Amino acid sequence: MRLLLDTDALLWLLGGEDRLGASARESVEQAETLAVSVASLWEIAIKVSLGKLAPIPRLPQVIRTLGFERLGIDDGHLAALQDLPHHHRDPFDRLLISQASVERLTIVTADSAFTGYAVPVLDARV
Numbered sequence: 601m602r603l604l605l606d607t608d609a610l611l612w613l614l615g616g617e618d619r620l621g622a623s624a625r626e627s628v629e630q631a632e633t634l635a636v637s638v639a640s641l642w643e644i645a646i647k648v649s650l651g652k653l654a655p656i657p658r659l660p661q662v663i664r665t666l667g668f669e670r671l672g673i674d675d676g677h678l679a680a681l682q683d684l685p686h687h688h689r690d691p692f693d694r695l696l697i698s699q700a701s702v703e704r705l706t707i708v709t710a711d712s713a714f715t716g717y718a719v720p721v722l723d724a725r726v
Contacts, residue, residue, distance in 0.1 A: 601722075602633040604671065604700050606709040607640040607692065609724040614656065621726040624708055635669040635705060639695040676702045687716035 605613065605628070612620040613628060620628075628634060641660070647653035656662070663670060673695065680698035688694055688711075697717050700707045706720040714721045 601627060601631050602635070602703075602705050603628060603631045603722065604635045604637065604696060604703070604705040604707050605640070606696055606707055606711065606714075606724070607643045608710060609708040610636055610640055611644070611653075612724065614662065619710075620724055623726045624722060624724045627722055628708065633669055633705070634667065635671045635703070636663055637671045637696055637699055638673060639692045639699070641670075643692045671699055671703065673699070684717065688713040 609620060609624070611617075613625070641663075644653060644656065644659065648655050660670075677695065677699045680702050681695060684694055684698060688697070693711065693714070696707060697714060697719055699705070700719040701717070706722050707714055708722045708724050710724040
């Protein structure tokens with residue numbers, strides 16, 4: 601399975617929180633591809649700068665060490681983003697949806713709004 605973690609699923613995984621369900625954790629551990637978008641890293645940086653999230657020391661190195669594929673933003677992702685219906689208003693999540701669509705990835709998320717799009721979703725809570 602080829603997976604893209606949304607920001608919350610990434611934070612839950614890195615924090616070792618029980619909020620990431622056992623089935624989702626198993627899928628992450630067995631994934632053929634495990635991707636993290638720079639959009640999630642950007643969102644985390646913003647939340648840290650606003651004091652809404654504690655800093656994660658050496659986050660980029662942690663991502664590399666754990667074997668995550670770092671997914672950048674390219675022209676295909678932006679083109680797909682322009683065509684997305686507005687079921688979801690969060691710009692970071694919309695970008696993740698467009699990346700999953702273009703790259704044919706399953707999104708690991710607890711956000712039910714993702715199911716309104718034509719991308720496969722794996723419930724992060726299960």
